[in-house]
Amino acid sequence: MVNPLISDRDVDFLLYEVFDAPALCSLPAFADHGRPTFDLVLQNSRRFAREVLFPTYKAMDAEPPRLENGRIVLHPLWHKIYPQLVALDVIAASRPYAAGGQQLPLLVTTLASTYLMAGNLNAAGLVGLTAGAAHLIEEFGSDALKQDFMARMYRGEWTGTMALTEPQAGSSLADLKTRATPTGEGHYRIKGSKIFISAGDHNLTDNIVHMTLARIDGAPAGIKGISLFAVPTRRWQGSTLVDNDVAVAGMIHKIGWRGGPSLALEFGERDDCHGWLVGEPGRGLSCMFQMMNEARIMVGANGVSTASVAYHQAVLYARERLQGRPPSVKADASRPPVPIIEHADVRRMLLRQKAIVDGGLALLAVTALQRDLAGHSTTQHERHRAGLLLDLLTPITKTFPAERGFEANALSLQVHGGYGYSSEFLPEAWLRDQKLNSIHEGTTGIQGLDLLGRKAVADGGAALSILTEEIEQAVQKASAAGVFPAACTRLREAMARIAELTMQLAQKGLAGDVEGMLLHSADYLELLSIVVVSWLWLQQATVATQQLGQDQGDADSYQGKLCAAQYWLATELPRVSHLIDLCRSGEDSYARMQPAWF
Template structure:
């Protein structure tokens, strides 16, 4: 049975104690925000996730979406749930107040996204894609487009979709063929077909706003000839209400492994009226605002699934009776002990637990940097935060989704044969989590982005935004009585990361394939070190709370236990990853193509 209750205490720990909400509330933009308000928002989001969205997760998976005459119907209950969601103002949570948004921090919004994705990942895609479209339009849209579209998109009465992929081009968008022909009134007519368009057609909102990549007649070849256009499903009337249907049609739905309640559409544009967003031939610059937001959001999807799978597995492990503890019977009143007494079950549960806690800590670190990159007091502070977001975006997307899928798989393993049966619900987590490793750029592409673009950028400036805090923390806490051993292990892993960085930089200059061969291992190495840093910082806070007069000793003891497990059992992977990177590309590239 799927089990989920939002981990509100850990969320508050990460937001208030680990990263400090006051770093944001001290800024003029967030001056009216306070911890009490944030906690109330999280509590209400938890209620929506548990009472409204979770009950539709399994039924939505079983029913799926259907398409009839170009119109997509979402599963039973989804429209009603979306109305509750929109009426509660959740679409507008982090939206610009100038267009009707509530202006809350992205770090708070990401915690709400985690709850939504944990309770019902398919549902979460609909508002999630709208949020990304809003950010792209806010950054590059004309004032006329923003005034017309943003209020309704932020409100949630209109939704957004991102239309990039075509049958012949996915990662290599330079191959796309969709055409845009200028019109005398300043609009454009789009013609072409797109595939894999999440939320490209559905019945939850009265209009769908498509952000579409296409080519102008004078476009240069390749990636430099792509422009971004806004094409609504229904053309707005002068008063802003929906008017006639545009030349946009859903020609089919993809039959997927998971996320069955999320409409993944084939979309045809037949002289669809559209408007340019940003400058001609600069579409990738505009679209990357949405793509990078979605990559962070997809990482949160991995975290959400990991959290839900963990809770379901814990519930089962406490109830399932099987065998006796190796150290002696623990429940003599029962025919057998619950399986949570067994070390290997504990190994799986602790791995899942620390995946969720570690990803949450890193994710909110990055989300807070998103807030600072927009609202910090000085240009220098905004630039430093933006550098950190740029570095960590591929890490959040790839590492969180890799670990989320692994956690979902462990959840099935805890259940044993029952986990393989649909009625228990945990096999859905595996199917749903798998796509997150693919869309918004496969995880291998994220790794190439990290080593090929982010690592060498500005002579390593992006890396310094991660390396300097970790180095300073290690130096300051090397002799900390409670966590000195953890700091030593973190320092060892950080040293492996530094050596790997130098190895890749040196080898990659001589042969780009060396960097490519190291990319995936390097991304995981960097991500695990970032998580280790978060865990040791958490351990410092927990040890100080326990040394005082805390009224929550169990929570802080659990924090220390999580940190010790991650540092002892997961972070040592850093050494193996470094050795794999150091071995180079030779064995990877040695086999002749014909021999495969």
């Protein structure tokens, strides 16, 4: 048996049985598509991920990029897979026809991308970054930039990066120092140091466009002084590309994501780095939030994919590895050893992984669906509603797969026993990869602050009310199907208590005690994540129950869903009550703890 990376059955279940992806084709934007197109897109990604990408993963993890004569040299396998990735036409798949895309729903392209990420996350990451960078130019750039940069990026001829972080400005981008000096010739001169820039240099394409945050001379301190620039590694001089004074200052030696480069870059060492303004001056961070929000969902996709490939590897291993006997015949050494999947504790570890992976995949799907509805629904009301729900779900979709995915990845290693602790087997590599997802694109701490400090309280808690409506609908459907009645009651009660809690915390903030309001933002993020994933498990369990009643053909898959739903709702949902109490109590140990007391 080979590792499927992501289960086709689970993806089809979400697309066609839970979320009705073909219904999106009633929207004018997607009218040209239908299930046959969706299946083709999925099929291409599945095949490419399994046959081309996955076989390259271990070699690229073992042999990271090298810095030679100031430039990055990638593993030779990159040169084999990159042209094929470009030919797969995934970079602009969800962009409009006018921008050179295929106008496919994100629900479909996002799930298709999970195969690529599970196969080789560095390769998928490069095209994801390029797509996000080109989309910024598409949305906010001049016609000239669209023609010069965006079109080439969407075609994969050039790649893109996001150049935000500086040594002193990571979580707090307000402190960034890179400068942009107007020249009066249509471009700015860029000068500054960036760090951790993924895919910041390589030898795959002629050029790389860095979407760079910088301050125009004289701009105010803080966020309002930040602008966005497109800064290529090479710039046009007539019809030739010449060096644009973007130098590699160093390479980060990473513990995971080792196949791709993350770099310290120096812009304008020779005062000859040209950058072109994208969007209005001073609006750089708000433009960049488009790419950051997209990237946060892609980080979530990565978390799910990395947990998924490891989970499937653990299932394969547990079916084959013989060890020990069941407790009832343990004393009888004449009995043959059993595959470890026969042991209840191994099944516990596998089921926990499945609950996280399938729950995370559903979370990713519902978030991508809101992006489609927010962008393309026919009424303003529907677009607004989906947009609010999307805003609320984004920090959860960024964080849940990263944090719980790390737990799932650790369980995959554990299922492999001592072999899992060796680099001969892949679970340790995926565990290293997964850790990044709670750090980049805003750490888990920053996501908690964003969720409680902004998303949950915006518009008087409008997004939370929409989530409550959605959960109520799911509870009603589950109740009608007789699915997990105790969990239905718990979910309903949890949402009522969360609304009350959020109001209390918001009032604390309005009264001036912002620190008190946000003290338990990490617990708040955890509790809302559990509730959202419980909602999605309830929906999946309802569909599985209905399908089992009608069609026994796929009984194993539906029974598996029901067991995973039962597991999640029985072990995680009860924790919500405790987390709500904690958030309400204002438990203040770490607020009181002084730096000197550690």
